Amino acid sequence: MMNPLVLQSDFGLEDGAVSAMKGVAHSVSKVVSIFDNTHDIPPFDIWTGSYRLLQTVSYWPENTVFVSVVDPGVGSGRKSVVVQTENNQYIVTPNNGTLTHIYYKIGIKQIREIDEEVNRLPMSGASHTFHGRDIYAYTGARIAAGVISFDNVGPELAIEDIVRLPFYEPKLEEQSISGTIDILDVRFGNLWTNISRELFLQLNIDYGEAVEIEILHDTRRVYHNKVTFGRSFATIQIGEPVLYVNSLDNLAVAINQGSFAKAHNIGTGSSWHIYIK
Template sequence: MNNLVIQTDFGLSDGAVNAMYGVAISVDSGLRIFDLTHHIPQFNIWEASYRLYQTITYWPEDTVFISVVDPGVGSDRLSVVVKTSKNQYIVTPDNGTLTHIKKNIGISEVRIIDETVNRLPKSGESYTFHGRDVYAYTGARLAAGAISFDGVGPKINVEDLIILYQQEACLDRDMLLGVIDILDVRFGNLWTNIDRSLFKKAGIQYGDKLDVIITNNNKQIYKHRMVFGHSFADSHLGEPLLYVNSVDKIAVAINQGSFAKAYQIGTGANWKINIQQTSERRSS
């Protein structure tokens, strides 16, 4: 174990992330440290959870992840390390950050971080930078082999983890119902929670034209007919399309444009998407 992957909502405009690097390197200068992202929107636990899910399966066994999006820092919320069913480790506050991992990857074991052992020396009076003092220190020690997983602290039940509410996608007769889970931020594509398997169950094929309705708090924001394509090459410049994204979910995009900006689309349980087959089964 010498890979350490770090995610935060700290940004890179000050020295916070650099301090975490320094703590980790001080534990073991041979650690390989990588950034997942430091641009999670402030306090957005849901997005932190999703970005872990989006990334973790592409890393080898024994990789240690640190995720610090922690609006409850200094409170009585727990600090934990979990072992996934794929034998990777995540060091994080127990605040919902593990929601997508638990559902989609699986968690085999959870341990509370014992701060009497796993805390940066001489940091005991600081209660607002656990990313540096607890998570970077513990994650680095685990990745470097200075402690075993058992050495993190006492074991608790996986079912005791805090999990955020997730709206389930479904197929209701000929209509697929889901939500906008998250954005492909740089390009403005909408990533839904509708799995590709639901499209297959509905009998939808590439090239089919579908009616798409997006609502926010039951108010219609968008309605249009679009093609289900393999890639952006299956639509013309500026046209919308449905496609399968990199985590095998259905996504909505504009060819070389930002769908989110064009229609002011957000994310979360109140942003619902309905996709319905039309009588026009295949595009010409």
């Protein structure tokens, strides 16, 4: 039975790298369905690669196979793996932190190291810089097309062997919530936090009320202001900031018809902290 194959990478689309990955997949099966998650992950940004998996994996059916290649350590001793999630999907990726969000927010049943003696594109053994094509797309397509089962990937590893980036859960303390800025809604420059709507509701804030927002990069304050909690962007004036619930049911910060990230030079990851009071 054929299952979807979903690709993401930091390769961009300026050259033929993504096309080569798709060509390899079709060399395994001419009828396997291939989809793109994104290929615009910033170069070498493992954290963003991890989040983009979390953002989309749950919306795909069981047995979907994801190939995620953000691999600054290609050719090093880092391991190539396939994991089975708690929702019975598969992710083919380097074990370099890309699985952080899946590990903490969805859960992982099993992890197997890819046996490159079996699961590697034939005649590619001399190349050590394009594992996305030679190992991950090839192995992912073989799983999606039913050529191999998960058990045929290679030896099982311990769940504790999964490499994880620093990760912080949001906290509610008195009348303040602390969290991290996990990612940007890139095209619009909105800040997406890891603070859930359910946690925020415990502050008893209604739409139209103002909250105090403070953003720190490590210990340096980058932003501090009062912001309106709005149902949508249309509830505030153009150019004004708004706190809202995003499509993943988490809190986000935006400027109506502007880029909050560019306006205040704000980045993402576990070193970017946000406080809502």
